[in-house]
Amino acid sequence: MDYLPGFLPAYSILLVAVLSPGPAVAMLLGVALSRGRASAVIASVGVATGAATLAALTLAGVGLVIQQAAWAITILRLIGAAYLAWLACGAFRKAIHPPRVTAADMPPLSAPRAFAAGYLMQITNPKAIVFWIAIASVGATQGAPAHVVALFLFGAFAISLTGHGAYALALSAPPVRTLYGRARRGIEATLGVLFTLFAIRLATARS
Numbered sequence: 001m002d003y004l005p006g007f008l009p010a011y012s013i014l015l016v017a018v019l020s021p022g023p024a025v026a027m028l029l030g031v032a033l034s035r036g037r038a039s040a041v042i043a044s045v046g047v048a049t050g051a052a053t054l055a056a057l058t059l060a061g062v063g064l065v066i067q068q069a070a071w072a073i074t075i076l077r078l079i080g081a082a083y084l085a086w087l088a089c090g091a092f093r094k095a096i097h098p099p100r101v102t103a104a105d106m107p108p109l110s111a112p113r114a115f116a117a118g119y120l121m122q123i124t125n126p127k128a129i130v131f132w133i134a135i136a137s138v139g140a141t142q143g144a145p146a147h148v149v150a151l152f153l154f155g156a157f158a159i160s161l162t163g164h165g166a167y168a169l170a171l172s173a174p175p176v177r178t179l180y181g182r183a184r185r186g187i188e189a190t191l192g193v194l195f196t197l198f199a200i201r202l203a204t205a206r207s
Helices: 004-019 023-035 037-059 062-068 070-096 111-123 126-138 146-171 174-182 184-204
Strands: none
Touching (some): 004 126, 004 146, 023 070, 023 111, 023 146, 023 174, 037 111, 037 146
């Protein structure tokens, strides 16, 4: 209970980060529409695990090191931009040459692939890192014993999973997937544009 006052502002910042649509939500949209609910939910678990990983690294002081090392954040940005560009190419390819199947017939991604998609998206997302540096500045777990830190990390995982899982469930609803089946080219092209814009923004952002 002594650390609860610090938990609340930290979790409030995290909630804002989760509710702010960004690359992770765009990725979940593509997975949910093209591969179905199960794949999207597993991808959201990957995103949440990535959030917990960033949280652990930030609390361990890695976030501060990255913040001080311009070359590190530049490399991270370029990796994230490359991953987003790869997703954009995939979306544009589907828009130009859509498979001859409906969205409902598309096989789901394997669990490891779906999880990796979400995890890689989150840990290479500078936006998420910046939010976690802000969270670390609150000092929610400063001087806390290991079990309190573990509890904080579990709470961060739960908040991220709840938010991104809700996106996955909503975006994979039958009416949304039916719409996707009818307007796949336009939706995939839009996702491609979004991923491209995110990639350009990351690649050209100042450290």
